[in-house]
Amino acid sequence: MDAVAQTGPDDGPRPGETPRLAFEFDGRAGGITAMVIVNALLTILTLGIYRFWARTRVRRYLWGHMRLLGDRLEYTGTGKELFLGFLIVLVLVLLPLVLANMAAEFFLAPAYPVAYGVFVASLYLFVLFLIGVAQYRAQRYRLSRTNWRGIRGALPGPSARYGLAFLGFMLLLPLSLGWTYPWQRMTLTRMMMNETRFGDRAFSFSGRVGPLMGAYAMTWLAMIVLWIAVVGVVLLGATVAASMLNTESTPGFWEIAILSVLVIVPASPLAMAWYRAREFNYMASCTRYEGLRFTFGATFGSLFRLGFGNLLIVLFTLGMGLPFAQLRTFRYFCQRLSAEGQVDFDAIRQSAERRPGVGEGLADAFDGGTV
Amino acid sequence: MAETVAAVYFDGKSARRQNATAALGPQGITIAATDGAPVAFWALGDLTPAEPVRRGRPVRIGVVHDTDARLLVDDARFAAALLARAPRLAPSKRFLAHGLPQVGLGLAAAALLVAAVIYGIPALSRPIAKMVPLSWERDLGRQLVTMIIRDAERCDGAAGRAALDRLVARIAAAQATRYDFNLTVAKRRAVNAFAAPGGEIVILNGLLKEARSPDEVAGVLAHEMAHVVERHPTASAIRALGVSILLELVTGDGAGAAAGLAEVGGLLLLFSYSRENEREADRLAQEMLARAGLKTTGLVDFFQRRAGRNSLYDTALLDYFSTHPPSDERSRDAARPGHGGETALTPAEWQALQAICD
Numbered sequence: 001m002d003a004v005a006q007t008g009p010d011d012g013p014r015p016g017e018t019p020r021l022a023f024e025f026d027g028r029a030g031g032i033t034a035m036v037i038v039n040a041l042l043t044i045l046t047l048g049i050y051r052f053w054a055r056t057r058v059r060r061y062l063w064g065h066m067r068l069l070g071d072r073l074e075y076t077g078t079g080k081e082l083f084l085g086f087l088i089v090l091v092l093v094l095l096p097l098v099l100a101n102m103a104a105e106f107f108l109a110p111a112y113p114v115a116y117g118v119f120v121a122s123l124y125l126f127v128l129f130l131i132g133v134a135q136y137r138a139q140r141y142r143l144s145r146t147n148w149r150g151i152r153g154a155l156p157g158p159s160a161r162y163g164l165a166f167l168g169f170m171l172l173l174p175l176s177l178g179w180t181y182p183w184q185r186m187t188l189t190r191m192m193m194n195e196t197r198f199g200d201r202a203f204s205f206s207g208r209v210g211p212l213m214g215a216y217a218m219t220w221l222a223m224i225v226l227w228i229a230v231v232g233v234v235l236l237g238a239t240v241a242a243s244m245l246n247t248e249s250t251p252g253f254w255e256i257a258i259l260s261v262l263v264i265v266p267a268s269p270l271a272m273a274w275y276r277a278r279e280f281n282y283m284a285s286c287t288r289y290e291g292l293r294f295t296f297g298a299t300f301g302s303l304f305r306l307g308f309g310n311l312l313i314v315l316f317t318l319g320m321g322l323p324f325a326q327l328r329t330f331r332y333f334c335q336r337l338s339a340e341g342q343v344d345f346d347a348i349r350q351s352a353e354r355r356p357g358v359g360e361g362l363a364d365a366f367d368g369g370t371v
Numbered sequence: 372m373a374e375t376v377a378a379v380y381f382d383g384k385s386a387r388r389q390n391a392t393a394a395l396g397p398q399g400i401t402i403a404a405t406d407g408a409p410v411a412f413w414a415l416g417d418l419t420p421a422e423p424v425r426r427g428r429p430v431r432i433g434v435v436h437d438t439d440a441r442l443l444v445d446d447a448r449f450a451a452a453l454l455a456r457a458p459r460l461a462p463s464k465r466f467l468a469h470g471l472p473q474v475g476l477g478l479a480a481a482a483l484l485v486a487a488v489i490y491g492i493p494a495l496s497r498p499i500a501k502m503v504p505l506s507w508e509r510d511l512g513r514q515l516v517t518m519i520i521r522d523a524e525r526c527d528g529a530a531g532r533a534a535l536d537r538l539v540a541r542i543a544a545a546q547a548t549r550y551d552f553n554l555t556v557a558k559r560r561a562v563n564a565f566a567a568p569g570g571e572i573v574i575l576n577g578l579l580k581e582a583r584s585p586d587e588v589a590g591v592l593a594h595e596m597a598h599v600v601e602r603h604p605t606a607s608a609i610r611a612l613g614v615s616i617l618l619e620l621v622t623g624d625g626a627g628a629a630a631g632l633a634e635v636g637g638l639l640l641l642f643s644y645s646r647e648n649e650r651e652a653d654r655l656a657q658e659m660l661a662r663a664g665l666k667t668t669g670l671v672d673f674f675q676r677r678a679g680r681n682s683l684y685d686t687a688l689l690d691y692f693s694t695h696p697p698s699d700e701r702s703r704d705a706a707r708p709g710h711g712g713e714t715a716l717t718p719a720e721w722q723a724l725q726a727i728c729d
Contacts, residue, residue: 046477047484053473064422071388074421074431074441079473095616102612106514107507147421149388150381150439199386345386350439 019342021292025334027065027327032058040320052086053079058323059142062330068148069345077145081358085141089361093130097123125167132166133159134362139192141359148198149345154353157195165191178220182212182279189283198289199348207286212279219275226271227264234259270311273304284337290348291341298336306332376446378402380410383439393444395452400432402442413442415457423462426451432460484617492613493645496606505549508569508605515567515608516555526556526576531727534720538585542593545662546655548600554592558728562677566595568605576728582673585716588724590670593656600655603648666712 039054056079063075101123109116136159143153169184186207193205234256269276277298284296310325317324378393380402391410394401399414413434421431421441429445430453444450454461459468539552550570559575566572572595574588582588598604644652653670660667716724 042474042477046474046481049480049484050474050477053477060422072431076421076438098616106511110510110514110517147439147441149386150383150441151386152439345388348386350384 019340021069021339023334023337024067025065025331026067027062027330029324029327031065032061032323032327035061036321036323039323049083052082055079055082058326062323062326063146066330066334071149074147075145076147077141077359081141082360085358085361087361088358093362097127125171128170129163129167130362132163134360135166136162136192137356138360138363139196141356143196144351144353144355145359150350151199151348152351152355154197154351154355155192155195156197156353157191162188162191178223179216182216183209185279185283186212193287197351197353199351201290201348204288205283205286206288207283211282212275215275215278219272222274223268223271226267227260230260230263230267231256234263270304270307273307274300277303289339290343292339292343293341294337294339296333296337302332302336374448374452375403376444376449379443381439381441381443382410383437383441391442393442393449395449395456397456400442400453411437411440418457418460420460420465423465424450424454424460425462426454488614488617492610492617493606496609496613497602499609500602500606503568503605503609505569508602509571510569511608512567512569512571512604513553516571516573520555520557520573524557524559526558526728528723528727528729530720530723531556531725534716534724535727537720538589538592538715539596542589542596542659542663542665546596546600546659550599552596552599556727564591564595566598566604568599568602568608570599572596572599579725579727581677583676584669584672584714585721585724586666586669586714587673588669589660589665589715590656590667590673593659594652594670597652597655597659598644598648601648601651603644603652607644661712664712665715669715 035057039050039057042050043054056075056077059075059077063073066073101120104116104119108119136155140155140159143155146153165188169180169188172180173184186209189207190205193203196203238255238259277300280298280303281296284294287294306328310328313321313325313328375392375394378391380389380391381387382389389410390405392403392405392407394403399412399417401412402410404410411434413432417435419433419435421433424430424432427447428450429443430450432442432444434440458464535554535556539554543552552570552572555571555573556579557573557575560577560580561575562577562581564572564574564578572592574592574595578591579588582591656670657667660669
């Protein structure tokens with residue numbers, strides 16, 4: 001069952017066929033149930049402080065059950081690193097932000113309302129920037145703590161550049177009514193992927209916006225239709241309810257808006273699944289590592305089921321079942337991701353990039369984080 | 372003589388999958404290439420299990436001095452022998468050595484957190500409050516009052532205002548303090564009054580209507596002034612800030628915290644004083660009233676009448692009575708000084724004060 005039993009044969013290509021690298025995942029929900037329960041209990045008992053160790057245990061399981069060419073990945077991060085990362089961010093970033101905000105609110109706001117407005121606006125911009133930085137640095141930490149065949153991943157490059165790009169796109173998104181979204185995805189993915197290393201070799205990403213624009217336009221229109229439909233149904237339902245209760249009152253603007261948002265927010269990612277499947281497949285096909293070309297086999301139905309199932313899992317466990325959702329996501333990606341081509345793994349040397357000593361403090365504070 | 376088994380070795384320098392052999396001796400593991408050429412020797416004490424070593428499971432092991440190198444051995448006897456030589460690699464021992472301390476540390480940290488909220492922050496808030504410059508306190512207090520009381524709610528009946536200012540000045544003259552008191556009367560039905568940092572005091576109209584004599588109002592007023600003198604509101608604001616910061620440690624939600632928590636969490640805790648604080652304020656209020664030559668029975672009368680009617684009027688955060696000592700107890704405490712002294716306001720002034728919002 002283990003790597004040792006399957007020594008060798010995968011490396012050499014057989015004549016006449018393109019060698020194909022499969023990703024395998026043999027994690028099971030049953031394998032993490034006890035861990036998830038213990039983690040949840042300890043996290044509650046320690047008022048949340050245990051979450052860093054809980055996350056680490058889940059990652060060890062997920063990484064350890066993923067195999068490439070028969071060899072398992074290994075997560076080498078520790079809970080302590082995450083905890084320290086968080087403490088550092090708490091003291092150096094969060095505290096100053098909160099104090100500055102409070103000070104401005106009490107001392108700047110009454111005397112200089114305009115200056116206060118500018119301050120609050122820049123604070124929100126800064127937090128957006130920090131979210132981008134957090135995503136980049138979290139990815140750097142995770143890559144640096146991923147070991148496969150004794151080799152680490154890495155993500156050098158300035159995280160501030162990514163943070164600025166993220167901030168810019170987040171401002172453009174509402175201004176463009178959402179039309180800059182594919183551009184945002186391609187640019188941010190390129191910024192991250194082109195810096196991503198495994199050992200001393202870099203990945204490269206050549207995705208462009210054009211091939212996705214058609215699919216996105218369809219989705220954008222579908223979202224508009226969905227929005228109108230939801231508002232219509234809410235309006236109709238409210239009117240019917242009002243007439244049955246013999247009340248004169250018609251639903252107010254805010255009631256409709258709130259109800260619509262309540263329906264649309266969970267529905268949106270699912271409505272996006274059709275675009276998302278195309279996006280994932282395209283992104284994979286634009287990604288190279290040495291001689292490898294990647295393919296991804298996402299379909300609307302499967303991605304919808306994945307997203308819908310994960311949503312239900314997280315909702316019904318009040319978030320504590322998140323690891324189950326992550327496990328499903330890992331399995332989905334491993335099942336559908338494959339690579340073609342040849343790599344001389346023997347020639348790949350260890351990454352010379354500096355490993356971050358602590359991890360993900362910013363992500364814990366500013367970005368919900370995925371895994 | 373150590374038994375030699377097949378192994379896979381990753382040297383941590385390249386992604387090469389190296390078929391090798393491993394031999395477990397009394398000192399450690401000797402790793403050799405399949406042709407017998409020596410590769411590495413890992414001493415037992417230096418081994419770090421990439422995952423806990425279990426009987427009947429493939430062994431995946433690393434070494435301290437070469438953090439990325441890995442040795443994989445899928446051999447039941449090897450795993451058993453390794454566990455016999457280095458029991459600390461077993462899951463149960465790993466749990467004792469790493470898992471248990473983690474859990475213990477987490478629980479201790481949580482206990483520390485709770486202790487900090489209950490004891491640490493309150494204990495620190497008074498000394499810190501003493502270091503806050505007066506101008507900060509004033510700005511903070513004014514800002515808080517404008518946040519809580521809308522301009523349209525302010526009552527400024529001229530005659531009532533004059534009566535109130537005279538009463539405040541009389542009580543204030545009896546107490547040496549760095550604060551100038553600034554009274555705000557707000558048109559609300561709740562029976563409530565509170566003090567904000569820097570001498571800001573708010574009285575809700577409901578309290579003026581509920582009071583049966585000017586002495587009762589004077590008692591409440593002196594009580595709030597005493598809070599200011601003792602810097603309770605400032606200490607309370609500091610506590611609120613401290614708690615909101617600790618809350619972030621628990622939730623880790625910085626984005627939300629930076630934006631809203633400071634305000635909401637702050638207001639929730641603001642003006643919530645401990646019983647000790649309340650008794651302090653009661654005591655000082657009695658002294659101030661006595662020194663000002665006023666009747667000291669008003670506060671007692673007011674609370675006795677209100678006994679058992681807590682939260683009847685107002686369920687808001689700032690409910691005056693929910694944070695105050697049980698009225699029976701406090702009427703006993705406050706009943707000590709004599710019944711002498713003048714009535715706080717003339718009948719005409721009292722009428723004007725009660726009509727300040729009309």
